[in-house]
Structures are given as structure tokens and as C-alpha cells.
Amino acid sequence: MMPGDGRDPGITDKFATQEMVLNMGPHHPSTHGVLRFILQTDGEMIVHVTPDIGFLHRGLEKIAELVPYQSFMPFTDRIDYLASLNCNLGYAVTVEKLAGIEVPEKAEYLRVIGAELTRMASHFIGFGALLLDLGAVTPFVHALRERERYNDLIEKLCGARLTHNYVRIGGVSHDIPSGFKEETMRYIDHLEYEFIKEFNDLASFNSILINRLKNVGVISREQAVEYTLTGPNLRGSGVSYDTRKDDTYSIYDRFDFDIPVGKGMFGTVGDSYDRYWARIEEITQSCRIIRQALNQIPDKGEIRTKLPKAFKVPEGEAYVRTECPRGQLGFYLISDGGKSPARLKIKTGSFSAMTIIELISHGVMVADLVAIIGSLDVIAPEIDR
Amino acid sequence: MKTSELIAKIKEKLDKDALEITETPFDDILIEINKDEIISVMETLKNDPELKFDSLLNQLGVDHKERFSVIYNLFSFSLDRKITVKAYLDRENPEISSIESVFRGINWFERETFDLLGIMFTGHSNLQRLLLPADWEGYPLRKDYAFPDQYHGIDNRARSNFK
Numbered sequence: 311m312m313p314g315d316g317r318d319p320g321i322t323d324k325f326a327t328q329e330m331v332l333n334m335g336p337h338h339p340s341t342h343g344v345l346r347f348i349l350q351t352d353g354e355m356i357v358h359v360t361p362d363i364g365f366l367h368r369g370l371e372k373i374a375e376l377v378p379y380q381s382f383m384p385f386t387d388r389i390d391y392l393a394s395l396n397c398n399l400g401y402a403v404t405v406e407k408l409a410g411i412e413v414p415e416k417a418e419y420l421r422v423i424g425a426e427l428t429r430m431a432s433h434f435i436g437f438g439a440l441l442l443d444l445g446a447v448t449p450f451v452h453a454l455r456e457r458e459r460y461n462d463l464i465e466k467l468c469g470a471r472l473t474h475n476y477v478r479i480g481g482v483s484h485d486i487p488s489g490f491k492e493e494t495m496r497y498i499d500h501l502e503y504e505f506i507k508e509f510n511d512l513a514s515f516n517s518i519l520i521n522r523l524k525n526v527g528v529i530s531r532e533q534a535v536e537y538t539l540t541g542p543n544l545r546g547s548g549v550s551y552d553t554r555k556d557d558t559y560s561i562y563d564r565f566d567f568d569i570p571v572g573k574g575m576f577g578t579v580g581d582s583y584d585r586y587w588a589r590i591e592e593i594t595q596s597c598r599i600i601r602q603a604l605n606q607i608p609d610k611g612e613i614r615t616k617l618p619k620a621f622k623v624p625e626g627e628a629y630v631r632t633e634c635p636r637g638q639l640g641f642y643l644i645s646d647g648g649k650s651p652a653r654l655k656i657k658t659g660s661f662s663a664m665t666i667i668e669l670i671s672h673g674v675m676v677a678d679l680v681a682i683i684g685s686l687d688v689i690a691p692e693i694d695r
Numbered sequence: 696m697k698t699s700e701l702i703a704k705i706k707e708k709l710d711k712d713a714l715e716i717t718e719t720p721f722d723d724i725l726i727e728i729n730k731d732e733i734i735s736v737m738e739t740l741k742n743d744p745e746l747k748f749d750s751l752l753n754q755l756g757v758d759h760k761e762r763f764s765v766i767y768n769l770f771s772f773s774l775d776r777k778i779t780v781k782a783y784l785d786r787e788n789p790e791i792s793s794i795e796s797v798f799r800g801i802n803w804f805e806r807e808t809f810d811l812l813g814i815m816f817t818g819h820s821n822l823q824r825l826l827l828p829a830d831w832e833g834y835p836l837r838k839d840y841a842f843p844d845q846y847h848g849i850d851n852r853a854r855s856n857f858k
Contacts, residue, residue: 655755
């Protein structure tokens with residue numbers, strides 16, 4: 311309120327509006343994991359956001375230099391605990407590439423099936439939690455119900471529900487259990503033909519949700535590229551790039567699937583709704599990949615290449631990217647020929663998604679910041695590592 | 696475009712800036728440069744219409760014991776190629792220009808590299824620790840890093856926790 315706008319000057323003096331510093335987090339229901347935002351607000355409007363991270367820094371890159379190559383696999387689970395199998399896969403692919411290890415055919419299929427199942431389960435939490443933060447509790451419970459079935463499936467496959475540690479360097483840890491194939495087929499049929507439709511009717515096309523998400527947190531194509539957004543966040547801004555297709559790894563080149571791209575369904579291209587919708591669409595595409603993989607997987611065959619007891623990686627370095635639910639997971643591995651990496655840099659999708667929040671949340675409402683964080687689907691352990 | 700053609704093109708564009716351009720395994724190209732030329736190299740790679748390496752994939756620092764290096768992974772959507780740019784820094788005074796003026800998204804990468812390896816980025820807008828507490832001593836990813844015994848009264852020696 312400016313002085314001289316016709317109101318009683320005494321009141322203006324007493325209740326002068328000034329910028330206020332507000333703490334959001336580290337423990338806040340809408341920050342996924344332990345992260346903190348320092349908000350400079352003018353009433354309901356945000357003037358500036360300063361993200362403060364590091365609460366979940368566990369020094370994974372340092373640990374990698376201290377343990378043998380195989381022993382680092384359980385730690386990769388903790389890079390992104392909602393998509394641990396994808397992180398396992400990224401690390402295994404990197405080491406195999408540098409060491410020149412061939413992976414048996416059957417193991418490749420099992421990896422793809424596991425990774426795509428995990429991608430879907432991670433997206434359930436991704437858009438489910440977004441809706442929860444916006445105040446819609448019921449869709450979150452629906453998404454969690456489906457994730458529960460996924461947990462049961464993956465428990466059959468590898469014995470763990472959250473941190474799977476399923477992928478090994480040169481293969482996978484367990485063979486396909488009996489009945490898994492049929493059960494997975496029923497599950498993806500249910501997802502593709504029943505759940506997605508039900509969920510869209512319930513939440514996606516709800517006018518309140520559309521109004522909360524459209525034209526909020528718009529990221530242009532140029533901004534997305536400049537700030538290294540990856541995964542659904544990049545595709546939401548209209549860039550059709552998916553490492554599974556464009557820089558293919560494992561056996562993704564054998565499957566037929568599409569890359570959903572943001573088109574500005576209800577607002578501008580690159581708004582929060584486009585990012586939300588990219589995730590919904592990816593569920594269908596993952597179902598397609600799993601169905602093809604289940605039909606093609608060989609019945610018999612090895613699931614793991616035997617590694618020498620003292621496993622060493624020849625000298626060299628490589629940067630390998632794989633597609634995680636939250637964007638590209640890149641490992642820069644430098645080997646000096648020893649038993650453990652000389653340097654392992656982990657580049658995650660959430661890290662760069664977090665840097666752009668400061669840019670796009672200038673001048674938005676506090677409640678819209680919640681939508682922006684949720685639609686970017688950032689997760690604390692992946693940022694801090 | 697073939698790798699050899701791309702190397703020739705980058706050589707031509709960068710002129711004297713680059714020290715050495717080599718083809719590395721896994722479809723990658725390594726450009727080793729002098730650390731003083733980092734900004735001009737990055738500008739050429741990003742803005743040249745025939746190269747357009749406009750996406751910064753990754754940045755990291757490495758401790759080679761006798762010296763440090765800073766590595767940048769760039770990607771070009773138009774060429775569908777990625778390249779690696781590497782600059783070596785001496786151990787006593789690890790310092791390199793920040794490329795924030797070229798890639799705005801580098802901000803946190805450089806802060807993290809400073810935080811964990813103690814490499815200074817001159818010209819950076821806010822070079823503070825990113826992951827570690829502001830009062831942390833030392834740089835953990837250096838090879839000669841000594842683990843602290845305690846932090847603010849929290850005992851850090853693993854065995855004593857189980858007494």
C-alpha cells in the first residue's frame with residue numbers, strides 16, 4: 311500500500327506492508343523430502359525464492375571412491391529411493407560400458423521390465439503427491455493403491471519393496487519367479503485400460519486442477535534447455551528428447567513406444583499441467599514397453615555374467631546417461647584401473663530442476679509455488695546425493 | 696555428421712583456443728583447453744550456428760593428486776552429439792573463470808564443485824557452500840581429505856558410537 315492512496319495515513323503507518331521472510335521447510339508437507347525454501351514475500355506474492363539444500367547429503371560420491379565397484383550398487387538405491395531400480399540400472403550400464411561386459415539377453419529383458427515398472431510407480435507418487443499438495447487427497451490414495459500392487463510384484467521379483475538392489479554389474483540378481491509374467495500382464499492391462507481412464511476422469515480433467523496448473527510455472531523451451539532440464543520436465547516444455555530412444559541403452563531400441571511431449575493442452579506450452587500430463591502419458595508408454603518385453607523375453611537363459619573375484623575396470627572415463635523417472639541420471643565414471651572408481655560424479659534430474667525454481671517462481675503466489683515444486687517432481691535425496 | 700568431420704569443424708571454429716581435440720570411445724569427443732580460454736571456448740561452442748552445443752549436461756571437478764581438472768559435458772540438440780571439455784588447474788591455486796555468463800544453469804554445478812573440491816570460480820555470483828554446512832572445514836572429495844573427528848560436539852569416529 312503506497313502512502314497517499316486515499317486511505318487513512320495512520321493505518322498505513324501502523325500496518326505498513328513490507329517484505330517478509332518466510333521459511334518453508336525443511337519439514338513441510340509440500341517439500342518432497344527434506345529441503346528448505348527461504349521465501350521473500352510481499353503479502354501472498356513471492357518476491358524471491360532461495361532454495362537451501364544439503365539436508366540429505368550423504369556423500370555418495372565419496373563413498374563410491376572407497377568401496378569396490380559391486381559394493382556401490384546398494385548405495386545407488388539411495389540416490390532416488392522412489393526409483394531405485396532405475397538408479398541401479400544407470401550405474402550398472404555405466405560400469406559395463408567402461409569394462410566392456412556383455413549382459414545376457416534374459417537379464418536385459420528383466421532389467422527393462424523392472425525399470426519400467428519402477429518408472430510407473432515413481433510417477434504414481436510424482437503426480438499423486440502433486441495432487442495431494444494441491445489439496446486433492448483422494449487421487450493420491452488411488453495412485454498409492456496401484457503402487458502397492460507394484461510393490462507386491464517387485465517383492466516377488468527381488469525380495470525388496472523399496473530399495474531393490476536388483477541389478478548387478480553384468481546381469482540381475484534373481485530370475486523371473488513363477489507366475490510373475492501373468493501377474494504383471496494383468497497389472498499393466500489394468501493400468502492401461504482401467505486405471506488411467508479412471509484417474510483422468512477423477513482428477514486430470516477436473517476443472518479445479520486444470521485451473522490450478524494451467525499457465526503456472528511456465529518454462530519456455532529455451533529456458534528448459536539452458537537450465538538442463540531433463541525427462542518429463544524437458545518434454546513438458548515441448549522438447550522431444552528421451553535417452554531411451556535418442557541415446558539408447560540396454561535393449562530399448564527393440565521396443566516400439568512414443569515420447570509424450572507437452573503441447574499446451576489447457577494453457578501455454580511448458581506450464582505445470584504439461585509436465586503433469588507428460589507423466590500421465592508416460593504410464594501408458596511404459597505399459598506398452600513392458601507388454602512387448604514380456605512377450606519377447608526368452609524362457610531359458612543365463613541371468614548374470616560371471617565376474618572375476620577381484621573385479622577391476624580398465625583405465626578410462628565415460629559419461630553415460632540413462633532415463634530415470636525424474637530425468638536423465640548421468641554417471642561420469644573415471645577409472646584408474648583399480649577396484650573402485652577414481653571419481654564418480656552423479657548428475658541427477660532433480661538437481662537441475664531445482665535450480666530453475668528460483669527463476670520461474672518470481673512473482674507467483676505462495677500456493678502456486680507448491681504447484682511448481684510438485685509439477686517439477688523434485689525429490690531431496692536425488693538433489694543432495 | 697561423422698566424428699572426424701565434427702572434429703575438423705570444431706578445430707576450425709575454435710582456432711587456437713583448443714589445445715587438443717581427440718576422439719574418445721563411446722562416441723564422445725574430448726577437447727582439452729587452456730583454463731584461461733574457457734569463456735571464449737564455451738561461447739563459440741554454444742553460439743556458433745553450425746555447432747550449437749547449447750545444453751550443459753554436467754560439470755564436475757576431479758582431483759588427480761598432482762593437479763585438478765574441471766570437466767564440462769555439453770550436448771547439441773541440432774547435431775545430436777555430446778562433447779567433453781576439460782581444463783587442468785594447478786594444485787596450489789585451483790582457479791578458473793566461472794562460465795555463468797554463457798550458461799546460466801551452471802550456477803549450482805560450480806557451487807557444488809567449489810563445495811566438495813575447493814576449486815574457485817572467479818566471477819561467480821554466489822560462490823558459497825551448497826551441500827555442506829557453511830562452517831565445514833576442508834573439501835571432502837580431495838584425495839588428501841582427513842575425516843574430521845567431530846562436528847559441533849557430534850562424535851564422528853565410527854567405533855565410539857557403539858561403546
